[in-house]
């Protein structure tokens with residue numbers, strides 16, 4: 001049979017039937033590039049738990065070196081591209097700054113911005129929910145975390161897309177490479193300005209806490225702060241946009257679920273967890289085997305790129321009963337949408353809070369959503385999955 005192509009339009013539109021096929025032969029090669037897909041919950045967790053066998057350090061090489069002269073690999077030396085023990089040290093350092101306090105400081109702003117965006121949606125006949133809500137809320141949050149002036153918020157999405165292109169190693173024409181290098185150095189220059197400012201005039205914010213952070217006598221260097229800031233942008237923006245869009249799309253398709261959640265807002269966190277499970281914003285993440293590894297009866301060769309199929313693991317019927325259904329009463333919290341093990345998403349509590357408060361503000365003002373007719377256009381990315389636009393009409397409460 002032809003290998004499954006995880007970039008094909010059919011897969012992007014609805015990966016669930018492909019995942020069922022993958023789990024029936026749980027280690028198999030897929031397109032593009034003959035990636036080895038690991039699709040069962042147990043096997044994906046095993047790979048996440050064993051960085052000695054499945055390394056993240058390939059990110060350090062995963063970009064064209066000549067593209068990056070003078071700007072450096074934007075993600076390579078961030079948490080996402082390190083294995084223990086370097087990862088452990090860096091995670092301890094940034095965790096010193098990225099705390100409950102950091103998240104709590106954002107709560108009032110998130111509520112205010114979400115309320116304003118929801119009011120704005122109701123003033124219009126039809127909106128693209130992505131542009132009207134799902135993007136500006138996380139852009140506000142990431143902009144605040146990075147200490148950027150509000151005028152820079154609209155540029156964050158473009159920066160994030162461009163940085164992802166840089167680490168995706170595809171053939172690009174020279175003008176495009178020149179453009180990507182320019183935008184990357186622009187983003188890094190803004191971060192450098194923030195770092196210098198917070199060193200001189202510390203405030204109550206993440207960047208000030210980061211430049212002051214010290215673990216076992218070692219503080220963080222400027223290039224490490226830049227790498228971390230880049231990981232925050234790439235890890236925290238697009239993922240949260242997709243989570244918000246997927247939730248509202250599901251509520252448009254299942255108004256009875258929305259009615260239940262509106263009547264009992266305490267169900268909102270359960271709704272968010274189910275959407276994370278069913279429509280995982282990050283459908284897969286890549287590792288490289290460091291040696292030959294036997295998994296599920298299959299021998300994976302050494303130095304093979306491997307896709308940990310998070311979206312498939314989250315629908316594994318061995319772990320989740322009625323795996324393809326949204327069940328608000330589900331007790332198990334075993335979805336791995338935020339990863340697992342040492343790289344478990346640092347922003348998970350923030351993403352959950354952002355979604356809960358954002359949706360509380362939205363659902364208290366809107367009693368329903370009607371999707372505009374027509375096919376949805378899905379984004380084009382190997383790991384992230386979400387609609388590019390979500391045209392809809394909101395029905396006021």
Ligand code: HEM
Nearest residue numbers: 079080235236239240243285337338339343345346347351
């Ligand atoms: C790591 C998902 C939001 C920052 C990860 C990983 C996943 C993930 C799956 C692990 C990647 C791997 O092991 O290869 C998500 C999802 C989100 C979300 C689904 C939203 C719904 C955020 C936010 C932030 C953030 C809001 C920060 C503002 C990070 C960072 C890492 C990470 C820094 C790297 C952690 C490490 O390597 O130790 N995320 N994320 N994420 N995420 Fe998130």
